[in-house]
Amino acid sequence: MSNDSHSPAGAAVNPLGQLDLLDGPDVTVHQGRCVRVRNRNASCTACVDACTTGAIAFEDGAIKVTPSLCIGCGTCATACPTCALESHNPDDDALFDTCLAAMRANDGHVTFACQVELDRAFGHCDETKVAHVTCLGRVEESLLVELAAAGAKDVSLVQEVCDRCRHSSGRDCACEVAESASSILSAWGVDMPIELVDSLPESVVAEGVYGTPDETEAPRGDAGRAAGVAGEAPSDGDSGAADAREPRRRERFEKVGRDGTLPQFVPTRRGRLLSTLRDLGEAPSEPVASRLWGEVVIDPECCGSCRMCAVFCPTGALRRFSDPQTHTMGVEHVPGRCVACGTCEAICPHGSVTLLREVYPSDLYDDHAERFEMRPPQVELGRPDTIVNKMRTVLTASKFVSQA
DSSP: OOOOTTSGGGGOBOOTTTGGGGOSSSEEEOGGGOHHHHOTTOOOOHHHHHOSSSSEEEETTEEEEOGGGOOOOOHHHHHOTTOSEEEOSSOHHHHHHHHHHHHHHTTTEEEEEEHHHHHHTTTSBOGGGSEEESSGGGOOHHHHHHHHHTTOOEEEEEOTTGGGOTTTHHHHHHHHHHHHHHHHHHHTTOOOOEEEESSOOGGGBSSSSOOOOOTTSOOOTTHHHHTTTTOOOOOTTOOSTTTTSOOOOOOOOOOOOTTSSOOOOOOHHHHHHHHHHHHHOSOOSSOEEOSSOOEEEEOTTTOOSOOHHHHHOSSSSEEEEEETTTTEEEEEEOGGGOOOOOHHHHHOTTSOEEEESEEOGGGGSTTOOEEEEEOOOSSOTTSTTHHHHHHHHHHHHOTTSOOO
8 A cells, every 4th residue: 555656666657448457346447536547657556555366466567457366355445545446345335234233233343354254254153243344455444433433332353364365465454444543533532442353252253162164165155256265366267257247338537627637536435434523523633644634735945836736636635726816826735635645746846745644633624725825837838928938938048148
């Protein structure tokens, strides 16, 4: 889930056309939201870093997608800051309903376990008390905060098989989500422990200690696709999940609109999270650190006033302004719309943008914005005299042209 532009991954080219290969019953792809599709200089590598099977990978400096390796775990969708990848089977609403049912069956306690863990505990676990996910990486912050608002006492993510699972990167994603959600809930004064535990809690164990099922027994449900603890991932020639996919639909990638920016979208998960936090009570006064939001700071001294950060911002967290009354122009930052994707910082040609990982919760509400005034550019693009004005500027500044 790194955004390190200095890594080899950071040099990868635009994935337009590759991500679309994932589109199917398990994952919906919204290419226009992907920051790398929007600008090839963006440094986000979240989906590649989080993918549990290598279905999304880097090869020869480019993103390569192998649909037959995808197990539909949803970890890539959890990691993607802009929700360019949207998980299904189950979708967010269905998973929340499953969690509520498990919570009510278990006196307010919520337990998440992957299919491999449930297969291992088959016959010794009350599955009505467990929220089943293909991988722990499917769990994300808005779900956890909604469970807290619904009265959950605690959340346990069972990681017992993770050390022996070939898809263990999902556990790493779950760890980051648990830390992020805990930080948010703590700031709002909500006491709901979120822990990764080494075994199924006693409250969901039906018949005491459970053991490993007979290895000759075929795994139930989606576990065949999940490739098990010691199983093999499907090969490129496997005719299972790939052949069952629905025909791929091509999403038309929108170009720059009349307002000079690319299309923008605030992930539904973020809107639900903010709505739930508002219901939990008054926003704390101290800053909160999480992977979800960022605070953008622009240094006007080295800024070139190009405002490309606002053009390529995927959510509209950065937006241009021009005030004819005060004769000022620049960029506004809206923390509540920021998803900390790092695009603005990565593409700024002058290095004038810094993304901070702490935000003041009160700034997340009511479309709060901070303005960064900029020097008007010497040449205004889009005018019929743009080229003439640019040439005049260049010649005037030249030491070979008389200034008399």
